[in-house]
Amino acid sequence: MKSTLAIMGKELRVLFNSPMAYVVTAIFILISGYLFYSIVLFASSQSMQILRVQGALPQINLNDLIFRPTFHNMAVILMLTLPLITMRLLAEEKKIKTIELLMTSPVPLLAIVMGKYLAAMAVFTLMLGLTAYMPLLMWYYGSIQWMPILTGYLGIWLLGGVFIAVGLLASSLTENQIIASFISFGAVLILWLIGWISQGVADTSLGSFLTYLSIGEHTENFIRGMIDTEDLVYLATLIIVGIFITHRVLESQRWK
């Protein structure tokens, strides 16, 4: 535990002493903010239209109208940005040979992997936290329900957790950061798209299996405001499996 925190602390220092964490966070905030703004614009023009036709202010559900698409956008942006945070985690250590230092220190291998995972999670949590202005704005100027927003954040947080676990695994496979980021981006995209084919094979058991595998399917409930144990189990399993395989990969690389 102590050594996990040591590794995590070092990782955060490295991330924040270099421009990487700032750049990725800034880009994430910029794009998600821009898309949020465009959604708000669209929603307000729509409600103006309804107002003109019906002659009365309609009951609009801001959660549905604004936050569902916003969370969906966040998921896509994270798919593109989180690999940039995770790519260096292990690939860089291998490239500059500092992995030798970690592996010859009295630190369990799991502490190294967990320290790295938690560091990336901390950066990601910060990124996500910075988007809190969105619900706060809507709450100040309109009326929103907080619970569905919190479950939505939980869903996105777990989704990001899966992206980071996949990214960490990709980073353990190579010493080239660009390859690592591409592998993790590709793997995450496949997880995302795997359900699409199920529409063609909808009524077979394969179709429902593919739908089950699809990661988007399992975040949808959170965004709608529901916490389903099935989704929790699915996302947690992916995270644990990602970390476990990373551990095995690092262990097996010693034996080559």
Place this chain on the structure above:
Amino acid sequence: MINVQNLTKRYGDLTAIEDVTFNVQKGEILGFLGPNGAGKTTTMRILTCFLPATSGTASVAGYDIFEQPQDVKKHIGYLPESPPLYTELTVTEYLRFISRIKGIERKDRTEALTRVLERCALTDVRHRLIGNLSRGYRQRVGLAQALIHNPEVLILDEPTTGLDPKQIIEMRQVIKELAGQHTVILSTHILPEATAVCQRVVIIHKGRIVAVDTPDTLSAQLRQSEKIRLTLRTPSPETAEALKTVPGVVSIFQEPSTDGQVFMVECELGRDIRTELAAQAVRRGWGLLELTAVKLSLEDVFLQLTQEESKQEEPKEDALNGEPG
């Protein structure tokens, strides 16, 4: 302190080291000498539990490297060939991180840090980013990293590569000071370094140990003939011929020097002919300036051992030992 037995490491078909066996006593500095690719780094990586060996055993500070790797790691300080540094951290940040992962107690960390900064002369640069330091400083940070938890055993992989001559001398001084309290294994392909720093030398070639001994004994053992260096101020043209008549002389090489002529006299092994040579020189009035027995340097030993090895592999007829002194 370190006990290595029949260590073998294979990568597929390639044998990196084979049947490596040696011991290191407490407080000793052992030189690991060999050309590039001889298996020095592989051996060190096995001892530091970074790589598993294919077969054989080893123990460091009383702990088995296969059974108790965590204990071994606690008692070893390791400086790999390229110092493992995070260029985005400052020297202090880096060493604090190291002290945490080496398991130094929180209350002892500051003291350990101050001590190691002083010992490696890093106090002035402690707040600078490692990425902005020169090669010499980086190497010292690497050494500081290996020393911070005051380990019993230090394993240094080519600690002086890439340093300028002044830094090399400083680094060697630091390493020499480590002897006694720490047991040190140091690898190098620079031969004078082994002579200057190490008490004992292991010569490794193509994954096999070809010799283990003190630098002095090694050169004595491998001398196939004695060489004597004779400097004369006023030699006559027939001096070389005259020297050859001295009993025991095998051959003579001449080379000019600033104050007269140097004669390298090679003579039979185990026969000291210095008195006879001196007598000759005085009697004939050659102006004797210098008369010294030339020791075979470690460099010669090294070349001889590694060449003998290759000769055995691809036998050639011309086994002439014709290198002039």
